[in-house]
Amino acid sequence: MEQYLLILVSTVFVNNIVMVKVLGLCPFMGVSRKLETAMGMGLATTFVLTLASGASYLINRYLLGPDLAYLTTLSFIVVIAGIVQLTEMVIRKTSPMLYQVLGIYLPLITTNCAVLGIPLLNAQEKHGFVESLFFGAGGAAGFTLVLVLFAAMRERLEGADVPPVFRGSAIAMITAGLMSLAFMGFSGLVR
Amino acid sequence: MITAVLVVAGIAVVLGALLGYAAIRFRVEGNPVVQEIDKILPQTQCGQCGFAGCHPYAEAIAEGSADINRCPPGGERNIRRLADLLGVEFKPLSDEVAEPKPKSLAVIDESLCIGCTLCIQACPVDAIVGASKQMHTVIASECTGCELCLPPCPVDCIAMVPIEEDLGNWRWKYPANPLKAA
Helix, strand or coil: CHHHHHHHHHHHHHCCCCCCCCCCHHHHHHCCCCHHHHHHHHHHHHHHHHHHHHHHHHHHHHHHCCCCHHHHHHHHHHHHHHHHHHHHHHHHHHCHHHHHHHHHHHHHHHCCHHHHHHHHHHHHHCCCHHHHHHHHHHHHHHHHHHHHHHHHHHHHHHHCCCCHHHCCHHHHHHHHHHHHHHHHCCCCCCC | CHHHHHHHHHHHHHHHHHHHHHHHHCCCCCCHHHHHHHHHCCCCCCCCCCCCCHHHHHHHHHHCCCCCCCCCCCHHHHHHHHHHHHCCCCCCCCHHHCCCCCCEEEEECCCCCCCCCHHHHHCCCCCEECCCCCCCEECCCCCCCCCCCCCCCCCCCEEEEECCCCCCCCCCCCCCCCCCCC
């Protein structure tokens, strides 16, 4: 149990996928302008990432193995794209409400490199099935946390008196950099 | 080598079958009216209607929250077809989405001007010079093309002349109709 907790802490704070591993920057910059959209994107990513971690573990363990390790990237991309499509269809049918919230973000997730990065890291670190799931869920939780925090800051920045040259993306980049520095403060807490 | 091909092909086949099955099993019956409207729209996805694309616009029409006359590429023909489909009155293309007028300049036909000074009083930027019973003229560099001087002129001697675009006055265009928040 303790190791799973450590994985969660590690992925959310210490090895945060966005701030420390610098993956998934596109949605991080793109969808963080409003708090609600950031929440939606975070939830959708969490959902897909957890599923993708599990599925890619199964593929890697039982289908590819060490002989076909060079196929991991290729097959993971295919599987993730498939899962995202499937998720979209199922959500659309079963829960129109949830589809309203997550719908437009689901196709975006296919191209989110964090979603590919975490299964690849799983394969690299030789995580077990449950470990993979926790790693995926934790990574996604970290992604959501950072996205929501960043969106909240950007909403405040809207009203702030930013010098004209720094307005828009420039101040967002600076904010992201400062936030990344803050997350560096967690390093060494867990491996 | 063969195993690699087989494995990748196998993944693709399984996923394809799964998605194909899901497409049938989880098919969502969309609003058929939306599909019909979407078929009529020109699918240019230009966003000139103020929606993010043709399908969102079709949804808005079906919902009744948007008028049928907001699609410039479709033109009158499409508005007529939409009016037929939905059983509503034909409307000319909405002004809100019509092409913005080209930037132009007021020019006074000096042979017709009677020197009434009415246009001088109307001009908000003092771009017209002249005096009572004297010929008036427009200072080209000051004129904003606001057209406020046109209605007061009793002899209709003021014309709006479009300015040709050249390297000196070309600018990036603003989007004609800002997108509505999704």
